[in-house]
Amino acid sequence: MYHPEGQVAEVFNLGDYLKDTMQQIKSKIQHRNIDLRVDVETSQSVSIPERILSKIVIGLVKNAIENTPDEGRVDISVKDINKGVNLSVHDFGTGIAGRHRKLIFSGFYPTQATDAYSTKNPFDFNAGGRGADLMRIKIFSERYHFKVDMASKRCRHLPTSSDTCPGVISACEFCRNPTDCHGSGETVFNVVFPADT
DSSP states (O other), rough: SOOOTTOOOOOEEHHHHHHHHHHHHHHHHHSEEEEEEEEOOOEEEEEEEEEHHHHHHHHHHHHHHHHHHHHEEOOOOOOOOEEEEEEEEEESSOOOOOHTTTTTSSSSSEEEEEEEEOOOOSTTOOOOOOOOHHHHHHHHHHTTTEEEEEEEEEOOOOOOOOOOOOGGGOOOOTSHHHHHHTOOOEEEEEEEEOOOO
16 A cells, blocks of 8 residues: 555656645645745756655645644745755644654554544644554655654643644734744654655
8 A cells, every 4th residue: 555566756856846736735725824835946856756756745735734723834845955855844833742753653643632633624724634644654765765854843832732722823822923823833844855866
């Protein structure tokens, strides 16, 4: 299931691919009030099957949007680095509690009680899941030789995974404006692809 045979690698300019994919994603999140910022600074290409690249980009961006309240922000960037290209997906959402961080790539591990997930509709705030997308990305990283890592800081107003965010920054009793929220919690996923030479 996670190791599809016969996948043919294609060469992509990751910046162009990201821009195209973000147009598709934006059409699916019109019901959300999220400040999506895309920054592309790359001239290098990567070699990977398109189906795999799609699962990586959409999976990480979807995860970020689902963990960010309305009026929040998600920064997505692609930058050249030494002998590679870095895809970064940085959300200023609820963050992940410390004890859950080390298990985030293990799959089928929700970071909060499953009954706390609000809708299960893709891209909704707190739509939730069991981490299958992140586990799949980790498995793909081993098969297709890219690196993936994550850093997170849980929102200081939600110290435990049982504390809940109202889902809209203006409804949060701790935030006077969106920047108050942006400084409270965050998660960053970085994927480093080797450059196609």
